[in-house]
Amino acid sequence: MRHRSSVPDEREPKKGRVSAFEKSLKSYADNKSNVVINPAVGVSFDSHADAYDFCNLYSWEVAFGIRWNDSTNNAEESVMVQEIVCSCEASRYVQLMVPSGKPELSNTAPVSTDCKARIQLRKSDDNGWMQYAHFGDAITFDTTYRSKLYDMPFALFVGVNNHYQSVILGGVLMQHETVESFKWVFREFVTLMGGKAPSTILTGQCNVMEVAIHEVLPDTTHKWCKVHVLSKENEFLGPICSKKSGFKDDFQKITDSMLTVxxxxxxxxxxxxxxxxxxxxxxxxxxxxxxxxxxxxFKGKFCAKQTSMQRNECANHMFKGYVPLNRSINMFVRHYNKLQSDLDSKERFEESRSGKRSRVMRKGVPVEEHAAKICTRTMFEKFDEISFQSGSYVVDEKERGKTYLARHIRSDCQECWSQVEFEVTIRAEDGAVVCECGLREHIGMPCCHAVKVMIHLGMLEIPAGNIVKRWTMDARDNLLADMIEHENDKAAESSESYRQSKLFIHAFEFVKFCSRSVLTFEVGLAGLVRLGQERL
Known part of the structure; x- marks a missing residue:
């Protein structure tokens, strides 16, 4: 835990101000929690001594000791950050800061030590949880944003929605980048997101992070960011690029365009x-x-069109634009919330844009028209690019109705190492058009070879097996499996989690209905306002 002070070290007493100790006593009396003294997000103190005494009372109650630890001073030698840690702590995992002024924290995570004693400061975000439920299959995790004031990285968990936009799923402020800290972060993130691990996680080239992911997320595909791997390209290959004409282009073709091993x-x-x-x-x-x-x-491993952390770095770039590196934690979180609000606004804009059915067709073939009906506008535009690329191929039949060859029409002009023929099969069980290049499984969209076969066979619609729902306009139009499980579990009706899931299911359907038009929106909102007034 941290206590952040300002000059002077103690703030003046103020009539009517309730101390952290008094608040905890009142909360215990009202809620009958397991502990009387309960450190939580939002607790502020008048001095270092008050903070220490408060945490010490908590440590006595749950049977461990505390001690002063590292502190950080500003240019005037005033203490800006003072750590209070478990007395038997060997290495800190993650440190959350509690400012002396009242913070407005969200997306915070627990603070723990490596002994059995643990101080938890955690507040989950429902929007991030819902985004993860729909788009948490492939995520990125980046620790490149670092606060200058606290000299600590703020790591972002970022996903990609059905409009191919970055969605921030959560963030964590870390003091040390060790195996144990990363293990704790990944474990807590998955817990906060409902217990389901991502299919793929994209990270920087970090050995300790790799060890942590292997232990905590054994079934998750771990991919290094290509940009990080090649970050020293200019340093080591710059002289070669300047002396050997054509090397840079050839090198980029290999790192960017290869499809098969x-x-x-x-x-x-x-x-x-x-x-x-x-x-x-x-x-x-x-x-x-x-x-x-x-x-x-990574053939067969879904990565949501992410080959590097450019999408996460884009979010980091926006983050830096919103939050100067030398800001205090409370200002940091305030601007973070502003960034999240703006991202939500951009997502709503794309939802509206996708709702307008007029689309420009490049080829005017049935599968293109079908893609226009089911895909978001952004993903339809990407499908249209793929459809256009398919024009560079012709189709040869190997086994009627089963196997085909998509062959590049200018194979004689391709590089000597370039693969110019791709075998495409029609899967018997669902009619999906599957190419050996594996791009469909990797990005969740059919490749240009498969699209060419669809056009060649005169298919009227994209086969269901080639459609990944997360890229469609109906990506959110489903109930979560664990909610449905709660819905069907009548034995759990007395539990709070069951009641929450039951209410959420009906609320989810209500929101879907009220979002259909301006009229239903106004009627639904008025009903909620009346309900709230009656409750009060």
Missing amino acids: REFESAWQHLLDKYNLHGNAFLSQIYDSRHKWAKPY
């Missing part, structure tokens, strides 16, 4: 041979780690 391996060896770079240490290093970052090695 065979293509990647062939292209890499050709690059080394062409420019005589077999002994280059940097190229050898990134080649040895190719299974952790190169797209072809």
Whole structure:
């Protein structure tokens, strides 16, 4: 736990101000919690001594000791941050700061030590939880944003919604980037998000983070950010780019455009041979780690079109624009909330834009018209790009109704290592058009080879097996599995979690209905206002 002070070290007494101790006693009397003294988000103190005494009372109640730890001074040597930690703590996981002024914290996480004693300061965000429920299949986690005032990284969990926009799922302020701290962060994040781990997580090139993910998220695919892996490209390959014409373009083709492992391996060896770079240490290093970052090695692993953390870095860029690096924690959170509000506003704009049915068709074929009906506008535009690329291929039939070859019409002009033929099969169980390139499984959309076969066969609609709901306008139009489970579990009717799930299901349906038009919105809102007034 941290107590942040300002100059002077003690604030003047104020008539009517209720101390943290008094608030805890009143809360205990009203709520009958398990402990009398309960540190929580929003607690403020008049002095360091008050903060220490409060935490000490809590530590006695739950049977552990505390001690002063590190502090941070400003330029005038005034103490700005003072840590209070478990007395038997060996290494801190994550530290949350409690400002001396009243904070407005959200998306906060527990603070724990590595002994059994634990101080938890946590507040979950329902919007982040709902976003994760729909779009938490592939996420990024980045620790590059760092507060200058506290010298601590603020790590962001970021997903991608059905409009291909960044959605902030949560954030955590960390003091130390160790295996244990990352294990704790990932474990707590999954718990806050309902217990379901993501299918894929994209992170920076960090060994301690890799160990933590392997232990805490064993079934999650861990992918390194390509941008991080190649971050020293200019430093180590700059001289080669300036001396060897064409090297930079060839290198980017390999890192950006390869679809299959065979293509990647062939292209890499050709690059080394062409420019005589077999002994280059940097190229050898990134080649040895190719299974952790190169797209072809993640065939069949859904990544939501994310090959690097550019989407997360975009969110970080916006974050820096909202929150200067030297801001105090309460101002930090206030601006964070403003960023979240603006992201929500942009999402609502895209929802409205997608609701307008007029779409520009490039090819005017039935599958394109079907994509226009079911996909959000942004994802339809991406499908249209894929459809346009399919024009570079022709289809040869291998086995009627089962197997086809999509062949590039200018195969003679392609690179010697470029794969120009792709086998496409029609899956018997659901009619899905599946290509050996694996791009559909990777991004959740059919590749240009599969689309070409669909057009060749005159399909009127995209097969259901080729549609990933998270990219459609109906991405949120479903109840969560765990809610339905609660709904059907009559034995749990007496539990609070059951009642919450029951209410949420009906509230979810009510919101869907009231969002259909201005009239239903106004009627529904008026009903809620009346209900609130009656309750009061």
